[in-house]
Amino acid sequence: MRKLPDRVWRLPRQEDDEAAEEGIGRILALSDGVFAIALTLLILDIAVPATTSNNDLAKVLLDLWPRYLAFALSFLVISRFWVIHRQAFRLIVRGDPALVWLNLLLLLFISFLPFPTAVLGEHTGSPAAAVLYAVAVCLTSAASAAYFWYASGRGNLLGPDVGRAYIRALRARALSGPVFFALTVPIAAFAPYVAAAVWFLAFPLARVSFVWFFAEEPEQPG
Amino acid sequence: MRKLPDRVWRLPRQEDDEAAEEGIGRILALSDGVFAIALTLLILDIAVPATTSNNDLAKVLLDLWPRYLAFALSFLVISRFWVIHRQAFRLIVRGDPALVWLNLLLLLFISFLPFPTAVLGEHTGSPAAAVLYAVAVCLTSAASAAYFWYASGRGNLLGPDVGRAYIRALRARALSGPVFFALTVPIAAFAPYVAAAVWFLAFPLARVSFVWFFAEEPEQPG
Amino acid sequence: MRKLPDRVWRLPRQEDDEAAEEGIGRILALSDGVFAIALTLLILDIAVPATTSNNDLAKVLLDLWPRYLAFALSFLVISRFWVIHRQAFRLIVRGDPALVWLNLLLLLFISFLPFPTAVLGEHTGSPAAAVLYAVAVCLTSAASAAYFWYASGRGNLLGPDVGRAYIRALRARALSGPVFFALTVPIAAFAPYVAAAVWFLAFPLARVSFVWFFAEEPEQPG
Amino acid sequence: MRKLPDRVWRLPRQEDDEAAEEGIGRILALSDGVFAIALTLLILDIAVPATTSNNDLAKVLLDLWPRYLAFALSFLVISRFWVIHRQAFRLIVRGDPALVWLNLLLLLFISFLPFPTAVLGEHTGSPAAAVLYAVAVCLTSAASAAYFWYASGRGNLLGPDVGRAYIRALRARALSGPVFFALTVPIAAFAPYVAAAVWFLAFPLARVSFVWFFAEEPEQPG
Numbered sequence: 091m092r093k094l095p096d097r098v099w100r101l102p103r104q105e106d107d108e109a110a111e112e113g114i115g116r117i118l119a120l121s122d123g124v125f126a127i128a129l130t131l132l133i134l135d136i137a138v139p140a141t142t143s144n145n146d147l148a149k150v151l152l153d154l155w156p157r158y159l160a161f162a163l164s165f166l167v168i169s170r171f172w173v174i175h176r177q178a179f180r181l182i183v184r185g186d187p188a189l190v191w192l193n194l195l196l197l198l199f200i201s202f203l204p205f206p207t208a209v210l211g212e213h214t215g216s217p218a219a220a221v222l223y224a225v226a227v228c229l230t231s232a233a234s235a236a237y238f239w240y241a242s243g244r245g246n247l248l249g250p251d252v253g254r255a256y257i258r259a260l261r262a263r264a265l266s267g268p269v270f271f272a273l274t275v276p277i278a279a280f281a282p283y284v285a286a287a288v289w290f291l292a293f294p295l296a297r298v299s300f301v302w303f304f305a306e307e308p309e310q311p312g
Numbered sequence: 313m314r315k316l317p318d319r320v321w322r323l324p325r326q327e328d329d330e331a332a333e334e335g336i337g338r339i340l341a342l343s344d345g346v347f348a349i350a351l352t353l354l355i356l357d358i359a360v361p362a363t364t365s366n367n368d369l370a371k372v373l374l375d376l377w378p379r380y381l382a383f384a385l386s387f388l389v390i391s392r393f394w395v396i397h398r399q400a401f402r403l404i405v406r407g408d409p410a411l412v413w414l415n416l417l418l419l420l421f422i423s424f425l426p427f428p429t430a431v432l433g434e435h436t437g438s439p440a441a442a443v444l445y446a447v448a449v450c451l452t453s454a455a456s457a458a459y460f461w462y463a464s465g466r467g468n469l470l471g472p473d474v475g476r477a478y479i480r481a482l483r484a485r486a487l488s489g490p491v492f493f494a495l496t497v498p499i500a501a502f503a504p505y506v507a508a509a510v511w512f513l514a515f516p517l518a519r520v521s522f523v524w525f526f527a528e529e530p531e532q533p534g
Numbered sequence: 535m536r537k538l539p540d541r542v543w544r545l546p547r548q549e550d551d552e553a554a555e556e557g558i559g560r561i562l563a564l565s566d567g568v569f570a571i572a573l574t575l576l577i578l579d580i581a582v583p584a585t586t587s588n589n590d591l592a593k594v595l596l597d598l599w600p601r602y603l604a605f606a607l608s609f610l611v612i613s614r615f616w617v618i619h620r621q622a623f624r625l626i627v628r629g630d631p632a633l634v635w636l637n638l639l640l641l642l643f644i645s646f647l648p649f650p651t652a653v654l655g656e657h658t659g660s661p662a663a664a665v666l667y668a669v670a671v672c673l674t675s676a677a678s679a680a681y682f683w684y685a686s687g688r689g690n691l692l693g694p695d696v697g698r699a700y701i702r703a704l705r706a707r708a709l710s711g712p713v714f715f716a717l718t719v720p721i722a723a724f725a726p727y728v729a730a731a732v733w734f735l736a737f738p739l740a741r742v743s744f745v746w747f748f749a750e751e752p753e754q755p756g
Numbered sequence: 757m758r759k760l761p762d763r764v765w766r767l768p769r770q771e772d773d774e775a776a777e778e779g780i781g782r783i784l785a786l787s788d789g790v791f792a793i794a795l796t797l798l799i800l801d802i803a804v805p806a807t808t809s810n811n812d813l814a815k816v817l818l819d820l821w822p823r824y825l826a827f828a829l830s831f832l833v834i835s836r837f838w839v840i841h842r843q844a845f846r847l848i849v850r851g852d853p854a855l856v857w858l859n860l861l862l863l864l865f866i867s868f869l870p871f872p873t874a875v876l877g878e879h880t881g882s883p884a885a886a887v888l889y890a891v892a893v894c895l896t897s898a899a900s901a902a903y904f905w906y907a908s909g910r911g912n913l914l915g916p917d918v919g920r921a922y923i924r925a926l927r928a929r930a931l932s933g934p935v936f937f938a939l940t941v942p943i944a945a946f947a948p949y950v951a952a953a954v955w956f957l958a959f960p961l962a963r964v965s966f967v968w969f970f971a972e973e974p975e976q977p978g
Contacts (some may be wrong), residue, residue: 116788116842122338123792126345130353130423131796138431148440151431162420169416176338176412190842194835198828201796209804209817218814344560348567352575352645360653370662373653384642391638398560398634566782570789574797574867582875592884595875606864613860620782620856 113185117193124197125172128204132161132168135208160211163286164203166293167227171200171234178260182241183249192237199230210286220278220285224271227289231267238264335407339415346419347394350426354383354390357430382433385508386425388515389449393422393456400482404463405471414459421452432508442500442507446493449511453489460486557629561637568641569616572648576605576612579652604655607730608647610737611671615644615678622704626685627693636681643674654730664722664729668715671733675711682708779851783859790863791838794870798827798834801874826877829952830869832959833893837866837900844926848907849915858903865896876952886944886951890937893955897933904930 136157142150175196182189206219206226213219241247242257270292278285358379364372397418404411428441428448435441463469464479492514500507580601586594619640626633650663650670657663685691686701714736722729802823808816841862848855872885872892879885907913908923936958944951 113842113846116784116845118338119341119785119788120792120838122341123345123789124796126342127349127793127796129419130346130349131800133423133427134353134356134800136427138434140434142435144435144438144440147431147435147438151440151444161424165416165420165423169413169420172342173409173412173416176335179338180335187839190839191835194831194839197795198831198835201799201831202827205799205802209813212804213808213810213813216810216813218810218817222817340560341563344563345567348564349571351641352568352571355645355649356575356578358649360656362656364657366657366660366662369653369657369660373662373666383646387638387642387645391635391642394564395631395634395638398557401560402557562782563785566785567789570786571793573863574790574793577867577871578797578800580871582878586879588879588882588884591875591879591882595884595888605868609860609864609867613857613864616786617853617856617860620779623782624779 114179114182117185117190118179121175121193121197122172124201125168125175128200129165129168131204132164132207135204135211136161156214157211159286160207160214163210163289164207167230167289168200168203170293170296171196171230174234174238174264178238178241181248181252181257181260184247186245186247189237189241189245189247192233192240196230196233196237199226199233202226203230214286215282217279217282220282221275223289224275224278224285228268228271228275231271235261235264235268336401336404339407339412340401343397343415343419344394346423347390347397350422351387351390353426354386354429357426357433358383378436379433381508382429382436385432385511386429389452389511390422390425392515392518393418393452396456396460396486400460400463403470403474403479403482406469408467408469411459411463411467411469414455414462418452418455418459421448421455424448425452436508437504439501439504442504443497445511446497446500446507450490450493450497453493457483457486457490558623558626561629561634562623565619565637565641566616568645569612569619572644573609573612575648576608576651579648579655580605600658601655603730604651604658607654607733608651611674611733612644612647614737614740615640615674618678618708622682622685625692625696625701625704628691630689630691633681633685633689633691636677636684640674640677640681643670643677646670647674658730659726661723661726664726665719667733668719668722668729672712672715672719675715679705679708679712780845780848783851783856784845787841787859787863788838790867791834791841794866795831795834797870798830798873801870801877802827822880823877825952826873826880829876829955830873833896833955834866834869836959836962837862837896840900840930844904844907847914847918847923847926850913852911852913855903855907855911855913858899858906862896862899862903865892865899868892869896880952881948883945883948886948887941889955890941890944890951894934894937894941897937901927901930901934 136154138147138150138154203226206223209219210223239261242261248257274285274288277288358376360369360372360376425448428445431441432445461483464483470479496507496510499510580598582591582594582598647670650667653663654667683705686705692701718729718732721732802820804813804816804820869892872889875885876889905927908927914923940951940954943954
């Protein structure tokens with residue numbers, strides 16, 4: 091072990107500085123890749139049993155309806171996270187190592203979602219499947235909030251011309267995701283079908299609620 | 313619940329304005345990702361049964377011909393949607409939230425197509441499999457038409473120098489897709505093999521019909 | 535059916551002209567996506583049987599060696615097509631509809647390759663598996679040659695400053711691929727292991743042969 | 757066989773020169789694609805047995821914990837290789853054929869990792885599974901070090917303004933990966949659970965050790 095120079099502890103900072111310059115491009119390339127694959131892998135959970143005869147096929151195809159619904163729900167959920175990600179990264183102009191790892195945490199949960207989707211499609215009406223789904227989406231929402239709170243707060247990675255009211259509204263909306271899905275965990279445990287209906291309703295409601303609750307200073311930012 | 317300022321209903325518009333600036337790049341990145349994965353996942357439906365002996369292998373490989381055809385057909389179908397998407401997004405110069413979600417609707421159907429392809433390859437000659445395929449491609453075509461009609465109509469997202477006759481021809485062609493596949497649904501129900509042949513023939517015919525029916529003002533746009 | 539104006543047959547040409555401007559970007563994005571997925575899907579063919587006990591695991595893992603080799607071979611093969619694709623598209627500066635579809639034909643065969651790889655890994659030593667593999671790679675090579683011959687010939691899509699001798703060498707090399715793999719089809723039919731060895735040897739030999747046979751005017755192009 | 761001109765052996769060099777200009781873009785596109793897919797395919801190894809009843813589902817889901825851990829570990833491992841890749845390719849400003857193939861070697865091992873992950877998740881506590889995992893990650897680390905040593909050494913592909921001390925630190929860190937995972941091979945053989953714990957601990961430790969051991973000249977490069 092060699093003698094350590096005095097300023098050894100500066101090295102990570104310098105590494106951070108290196109990483110902080112621009113460098114958003116590949117974060118987005120990896121993220122778009124993971125989002126696209128997670129969206130497309132969902133279909134692998136839908137299959138007709140190998141023993142199905144041509145005569146039974148129509149009935150078997152119709153009986154798969156819970157899987158079609160689970161596919162559509164998860165496609166909507168992952169799409170929504172991508173739309174939020176795209177919106178957030180239009181404001182974020184710099185990267186740093188913390189942002190990289192918080193974004194990878196989000197991608198970890200995004201790439202996990204096909205599993206609870208498969209379980210939900212196969213075990214519709216089971217409280218365990220619904221709770222797993224609610225918990226998984228709740229954690230994904232929390233990771234989605236975490237990178238944006240970091241970037242818009244301590245990380246200071248947003249561009250200079252983003253309005254403060256707009257940022258505050260987005261931060262509040264980011265928090266509303268994990269809170270909403272956490273609230274559906276007990277619903278999922280006792281009334282799995284109600285929970286599924288609530289999740290589907292969440293999409294049209296999300297936009298209205300964004301306007302209703304969090305609009306303080308609606309004047310144009312910047 | 314806080315007091316709402318008067319102009320609260322403007323917030324979504326402002327959000328739209330934010331999103332409307334440029335912002336085509338990541339829509340294309342996600343779309344190309346989903347198209348590429350959907351194209352490549354098709355092969356996962358082709359497999360030799362685990363019990364196949366080396367002696368039987370040649371025969372088993374040849375007997376898989378309906379799956380090779382289903383693979384090639386769906387590759388052509390998805391490729392065609394990508395070619396149209398690429399052509400459309402060379403004219404579209406702005407994004408807005410409605411375009412983002414209409415495009416995600418297209419991607420939902422694109423990522424669904426490997427399932428009807430697998431069913432068609434395994435249950436060749438079954439009316440149920442052929443109807444599922446016709447309906448799935450019909451819905452995909454409708455979604456493909458929807459985003460272009462929006463972008464070239466109410467959304468007003470095309471560049472200023474695109475000729476009106478060219479746009480009208482593209483809009484008509486976009487409509488011809490869902491109409492054509494809707495017409496093959498009854499054929500699929502009663503003569504599945506005829507439907508498959510018609511789908512294959514659609515590709516060379518599409519270009520000729522585009523010229524024949526929809527060319528009103530062939531002079532160079534712009 | 536409306537009255538057709540005189541110059542109706544010009545419309546496709548105009549469409550071609552539209553498509554011919556730039557427009558290489560998304561062709562590359564889709565191609566890189568398909569190449570990346572085809573490379574990564576190869577691993578899905580390697581799996582330990584579900585009934586394996588912890589005690590047998592070491593032996594089972596070692597017995598999978600033909601699959602590791604098939605995985606490595608196909609990774610090399612697909613990588614090589616990507617390297618050639620990248621080299622070709624550094625010379626190609628314009629796209630047109632024929633290039634788009636010839637490139638999609640290449641991607642069709644690239645996305646097909648995981649299937650013969652799986653068969654080769656599971657049925658090592660079977661002539662049928664080796665012939666399937668040789669034919670699949672031969673067709674892929676032919677598609678790889680086709681788009682480059684078109685782009686450098688009738689399509690006239692290369693940049694103006696590419697040396698003619700360099701193009702001629704690349705065209706000859708492009709042809710050598712399908713010829714080489716066609717020659718291994720009879721070898722595969724009678725001596726599957728020899729064919730596999732020849733395929734592996736092809737990679738170090740390809741570069742040397744490129745220099746030896748096809749170099750006429752080695753002076754710097756342009 | 758035609759008469760070979762004198763300077764035939766220059767041709768490969770010229771090909772190298774062609775390839776050396778810029779040309780980093782598609783290397784990154786393919787790499788990000790393979791990284792994204794490898795990250796997302798990991799989830800395919802987690803599944804509930806088809807025979808699970810709704811009553812047993814909760815227990816079955818909890819019993820899958822070794823697979824969740826294997827998923828998280830491999831997601832971290834692959835993420836780390838991506839972070840290092842991104843950092844390295846911010847310094848690399850040129851490509852050449854050797855870099856292309858060394859990078860493809862890294863991608864081969866990255867795309868292989870889902871297999872040892874699946875084995876580790878299914879055969880937790882088995883020395884064979886742990887050794888396979890250690891060897892696979894060790895080889896991946898070695899490939900990750902190889903391309904960076906080449907690019908920063910003989911290949912001379914870095915930009916001119918990168919500090920030598922910083923390069924030396926990165927080269928040392930690149931070596932530390934394969935050394936660390938090679939050291940865990942015997943641990944894996946005799947105490948698989950200890951090895952898994954060590955692998956998880958490696959991530960927080962990596963950053964500190966990078967500072968502690970390899971910082972000689974911490975002053976700002978360039």
